Structure formats: structure tokens, C-alpha cells
Amino acid sequence: MSLTDKAIEQIRELIRTGALPPGSKLPPEAELAAQLGLSRNLAREAVKALAVARVLEVKRGDGTYVGSLQASVLLESVSGAVELLQGDSAALLDLMEVRRLLEPVATALAALRISDEQLALVKQHLDAMREAQDDVERLNAHDAAFHRAVVAATGNESLLALLEGVSGRTLRARVWRGLVDTRAAGRTLTEHEAIYEALACRDAALSQAAALLHVTSTERWLRRHLESGDSAAHAPAASGRSTVGTA
Known part of the structure; x- marks a missing residue:
């Protein structure tokens, strides 16, 4: 030292x-x-x-x-560190793996704790994503808000701060750009709808399964495109504070 x-x-x-x-x-x-x-x-x-x-x-x-x-303050530095890793393919895949370990469990917890008002907010962002269609910037913003609303419903500030940290805005923008370019955005929206429906049923197991399917699907897409050197996965995107959710 x-x-x-x-x-x-x-x-x-x-x-x-x-x-x-x-x-x-x-x-x-x-x-x-x-x-x-x-x-x-x-x-x-x-x-x-x-x-x-x-x-x-x-x-x-x-x-x-x-x-x-407070955890939400102390863990803010994680977000900044994640943005600096955006050019490191191995590090990006590591972050997606961390997200896969945390977010499905967080979604299951949210299903048990989410209020009607919080559920309405999740739906609001889901509807906005449907309306955005090919507008990557709007998809990106409401995707982030959708996932943040879900994790916030757990009431666990540390969990929210950690997931905000590992899901960088830049990475999320790259993924959405690639999904729109390859016409795969519709599938991803369907996965978000499945998460919402499971939450609406207050079914923890189903919510966890839906979130796991979604995150795993995104992780596979990212891995495939990083390994192939796809320009959409490596293209620069708008910088900014990290927020929960990567497509």
C-alpha cells in the first residue's frame, strides 16, 4: 500500500x-x-x-x-467504472453475467412487494417502448426506466444501486441499436411483456423465469455480436450516468 x-x-x-x-x-x-x-x-x-x-x-x-x-451514493462509482469498460469485450460479458445472477432474483422479489402504483409505472414504460418502435433513443430511455421501476419495487436500495452500476447506458444503447438493425427488437419487447405479466400476477417464480429468459437472451445476443466484431455491438453511443437495464 x-x-x-x-x-x-x-x-x-x-x-x-x-x-x-x-x-x-x-x-x-x-x-x-x-x-x-x-x-x-x-x-x-x-x-x-x-x-x-x-x-x-x-x-x-x-x-x-x-x-x-447510503448504498445508493457509495455505489455510484461503480457506474462510472462500468462506462470505462465499454471497449473491453470480456469485461462487458462479465457484467452481463453479474446482471444475469442478480436481476432475475430481484424481479422475483419485486413480484412479492410491488404495489399497484409501482406496477402501473412499469406498464407505462412498457407501453412507451411499444410506441417507440425503431426510435433507439426512446427505446433505450424507457427500457432503463422499466427495469429501474421493477428493481425499485423491491425496496432494496443496495440491490438497485448494484444493478444500476453493472448496466451501463452506453452498453444498453449498443444492444438496442443492434436489435433494431437486425429486426430483433420485437422479440425483446415480447420478453419485457412477459416480465410485466408475471409481475401483474404477483408470481415470484414466473417473474424470475421471465427475467432470466430475457437477460440470458440479451447476453447471448451480445456475446455473438462481440465475438463476430459486429459494428452495432461496438458502435459508440451517448455517454451518461449508468441506469438499470440493458434491453
Whole structure:
């Protein structure tokens, strides 16, 4: 570990042990450095790194505070990392595998917990996807919203943040572009409809099966087109914050 890494770990340990609970203010830089046995420069670099990771929040003119430490905030960095992996075929397939492990189970949980209002929101995005037809940008946006609404219905913020992290906007756009170009978008829409119908029945097993079929189908499509060097799978797409759902 570098000296900066060790300094970061020391501050993280103060947070883990409760010496610096969420919302608390850090001591002034000189005092913090002396408390940890660090130089002021190392303490400053450690604070900067933890602020970038959203663990700490620097308020100009006021000081530095420990953040909320909510999973949805701390896991945001996963989304940024995923966007940087978009040119790595092996990494993309690894991410799809992670999604296949998590999303079907999340969908089953959603079937048990989803409210009528949440189900109506899922249907709203499904209807918008049907209307979008060949408009990749709209399909992309409502596909993301569809899956986010499903996972949000679990009430599990950590699960939502993880799935948002592994399903990059750029990758999702590539997949939709390829599906539209190969006239396979209709099949994918049918898979979304099956997920919705299972949720509407509040059938956890059926919801899990429908989501697994959908994610596996998308994963197979992506694998086939990445391995063949298909331009649709590798084409650049609009960048942006990652959101749940890849077709």
C-alpha cells in the first residue's frame, strides 16, 4: 500500500468504528494529521480521495463532513467504472453475467412487494417502448426506466444501486441499436411483456423465469455480436450516468 492508501484506510477505520459517524465534521486538517500521525499533505490527499468516492463531503468555508454513507451514493462509482469498460469485450460479458445472477432474483422479489402504483409505472414504460418502435433513443430511455421501476419495487436500495452500476447506458444503447438493425427488437419487447405479466400476477417464480429468459437472451445476443466484431455491438453511443437495464 502507498502512504496515501494507508492514510485513506486510517480515515475509513475511524468511520467504520463510529469515531466519525455519518454527518459528523472532521477535525481541521492539522489536527486530523496529528491524530493519525500523518503529514498534512497525506491527510489532505486522503480526504480528497474519499471526497471523490462520496465518503466525505467538502463544504467550502465550513469544513469536511462524513457523508450519508447510503448504498445508493457509495455505489455510484461503480457506474462510472462500468462506462470505462465499454471497449473491453470480456469485461462487458462479465457484467452481463453479474446482471444475469442478480436481476432475475430481484424481479422475483419485486413480484412479492410491488404495489399497484409501482406496477402501473412499469406498464407505462412498457407501453412507451411499444410506441417507440425503431426510435433507439426512446427505446433505450424507457427500457432503463422499466427495469429501474421493477428493481425499485423491491425496496432494496443496495440491490438497485448494484444493478444500476453493472448496466451501463452506453452498453444498453449498443444492444438496442443492434436489435433494431437486425429486426430483433420485437422479440425483446415480447420478453419485457412477459416480465410485466408475471409481475401483474404477483408470481415470484414466473417473474424470475421471465427475467432470466430475457437477460440470458440479451447476453447471448451480445456475446455473438462481440465475438463476430459486429459494428452495432461496438458502435459508440451517448455517454451518461449508468441506469438499470440493458434491453
